[in-house]
Amino acid sequence: MAGRGWRPRKHQLAMLELARAGRHALLVAPTGGGKTLAGFLPSLVELAREGGGRGLHTLYVSPLKALSADVARNLETPIRECGLALSVAQRTGDSTASERARQRRRPPDILLTTPESLALLLSYPDAAERFAGLRAIVVDELHALAESKRGTLLALALARLRTLAPAARRVGLSATVADPDALGRFLWPEPEAVALVRGEAGAAPLVDILIPPGPMPWAGHYASHAAGAILDLVSAHRTSIVFVNTRAQAEVLFGLLWRLNAENLPIALHHGSLEVAQRKKVEAAMAAGRLRAVVATSSLDLGLDWGDVDLVVQVGAPKGVARLLQRIGRANHRLEEPSRAVLVPANRFEVLECMAACEALAEGALDGGTVVPGGLDVLAQHLTGLACAGPFDPDAVYAEVRSSAPFAELARADFDAVLDFVATGGYALGRYERFRRLVREADGRYRLADPRLARAWRMNVGTIVEAPVMKVRLGPRGRRLGEVEEYFVSTLAPGDTFLFAGRVLEFVGIREDEAIVKLAGRKGEPKVPAYAGGRLPLGAALADRVRAMLADPERWAMLPAPVREWLDAQARRSGTAAPDELLVETFPRGGRAFLVAYPMAGRNAHQTLGMLLTRRMERLGLAPQGFVASDYCIAVWGRRPVERPEALFTLDLLADDLEEWMAESSLIKRTFRNCAVVAGLIERNLPGRRKSGRQVTVSADLIYDVLRRYEPDHVLLRAARAEAAQELTDIRRLSDLLSKVQGRIRHQRLSRISPFAVAIVAGIGKELVAGEGLDEALEAAVAELVAEAMGEVPC
């Protein structure tokens, strides 16, 4: 390696040193610091010394298949140039049967895999033998895995490996996060056994905020006003990544850029719903330097190394500092040079958020590094997987599971409930004793009742449950473009146009579970497919900064003119709140009485707040009609004005109604469906599988309703509630805020809408109006439909 002029970095040497001492290590470093090589270096040294071919030496786990492929490529060079005789193989969902058989016959020295494929490997009867000699486990992008449900699956696999391969040294690789200790515990249960290595900090990134001349939008997320300015930036740089927050934004912005792209700059599109072949083509073109820009979602957030990117554009608010840093790190993947990034706020509130993010970056303030608590549904999947590998002793497995960070506090009663769920469904009546899935043997061990269950389990492994999707095909015999959600297709009539894969497509019809489309001529405004759960809420740290900024008019001077004027107008016409106050405005508009509050607790928390407020308003006889929520505020409207908001925003608001609301919310129904799939109660809705006219499957909503009524403490309901509460962690922010602002509600009675409120009230009608009962929703939908048919515009 020295011959190639390669000099090891300090943290790479530190990793070697720790490995020699047989210690676990967590490397926390910014992107571009040679992190992955640092993780592998000790293995390469060991293998060079001892020679390969003696069974599996190092297991590498990353969240992305693409990352494994990238690492395989990057390892090839040092292995070849150092003349090492060792083998590297990938094991992902894409591996063919023959590859898998070869890996079993002749194990590679280094195996690159994902959490799902690792769970699969552990479910085979030969798992103990296969992993017995393992020397090292490398987990890449640990920060991203730990805060997701996939991380829980991985944590359980790591706990299993602690039993099967107790001698294996563990290495975690993470981006810089606020709480590395939590990640250390994720890696190994005794935190003192994990050494923390910090990579050198790179040059500070250069970040600008782009405010193009002209009017600044009040609302919306598409940043269409800035498309021309973004194109100028692309034109002035070698290669740019234009990051957006949602797939819908990606489609819209890509379309806008190409409408203006007179120079015909090669600009591509990349997001998770596009056909894999198309994505790979874009990645290859990017790697080869043939593109000037790619418009991308989080599908390009992680790891992939393209040295030539010299500009990152973040369109829309960044939502979290660690996430922004990760994205900025995609530019100039070298430590010595600063990364260059431009933030493009899409509306006035987002300007504040972008300013706050820049401040946080400058101060080196971080967020992230959380480990999500373990879901009982994932545990159910894991226990079934263990039974697939062979009979297990429940006491030993309980201890093993508790050694993983997400389940460190798992009670034996909960463990037993999950075990009973796997065995018999876990119902109180015990009606399924004769249909048991797990049978207890004389020695107390549990074994799978029927080997066919293992096959079904292996087809359903994993924790990612996506909304049912439909493939999109260009012409009946044309190529596939990708997939959109089934529900979106259900809203299309033949002849409707929509934006997808960078084209305006006309919906022709459905054939064999594929949506057939053709290229559309120019007619009408195309729809934009939306995807459930695509939006990240505003992080707490950024929200605090925005609130502080609003409270301090002296700092407004540094803001761009349109935003400054907006804030001045707000101060004049209504007011702003001190950091420990809550601003609540009431005003009449269009025959309705509006209430707008600005807790800045993130969209999820505001959705919940909206439900709770409308419930309480109903009880107080205020006849609420609906609400909408954004990251910053919540607007509720009704027939009668709210005279005393103090009576609404009381401390018991959350305590009283939350339980009741949770039980009926669509959020809990969605999390229940996810949990039921992950736990193996219902099967994944696999794309391409044809549904029979009269389905054998029973919808998760029906199961939820029955279970809730007859068995409210069922383990799956508990799992769903826990997951929903997890998604609503912002609720805690909300309750903190409520207790802080008691007696400090700043109520502004206005005669008309305020400058702040425009941002949210303008969005009404574009957003789902939540909070209505089933009958109200049906009535409104029917009225809308009839109005549309009669040629009236629904209001």
Add this chain to the structure above:
Amino acid sequence: MLIRLAGREMLLDPSGALFWPEKRLLVVADLHLEKAVALARSGCALLPPHDTASTLDRMEAVIARLDPETVVSLGDGFHDAAAARTLEGELFDRLAGLVRGRRWIWLAGNHDPTIPLALGGALLDVLALDGIRLRHAPSAGPPGEPEIAGHLHPKARLPRRRSLARPCFVGDGRRLLLPAFGAFTGGLDVRDAAIAGLFADGFTAWLTGERRVFAVPGHLLAAGGEPGKAAGRGRSRLRLRP
């Protein structure tokens, strides 16, 4: 909601049951009792075994509310023949109690050609009343006589930002299909050829809400489903053809 079928007034109840006031006759379709247990027995998922209790709860409620003289189960009362035999204990007693309290007619379905004798009630293939035929599966093609049928589990979907799908009644004044009443019964979209094809001149769907029923002309329902079978430009002109 009151509608007319072959000139007679019929009440469509939001529970999914049909009430014929003149005859004080209540019709429920596709109860699929004991479906969860039947699925567990066949090696499928171990779904909560409370579907029968849930269906009985709702049936008791609608019977108490409308007080019918006669109840007709429109076929597929039990999910399968074995399930009809395994129903026992409290659940059996509750069902038997309902059956004994009034005239009760089980129409044979494709899932349950027989019904346990101990339950009581009469077992028929088809019931004809005042020129209207009650049967499990609708007859093929245009009905010779007005008919009420089940079997297809119709549901309809309203286009909205997030679409709303509800079990529904479907009819055209001569033929009326009932939604499935059972707790664990999936639905078939009314625009599927199996349903839409039965109504050559279009249909109305009555969607069940919590306390009310909502009428929607078939041609206004969202596309999708099987648009291969649909023609027309734009939603408002969408028509479904057999």
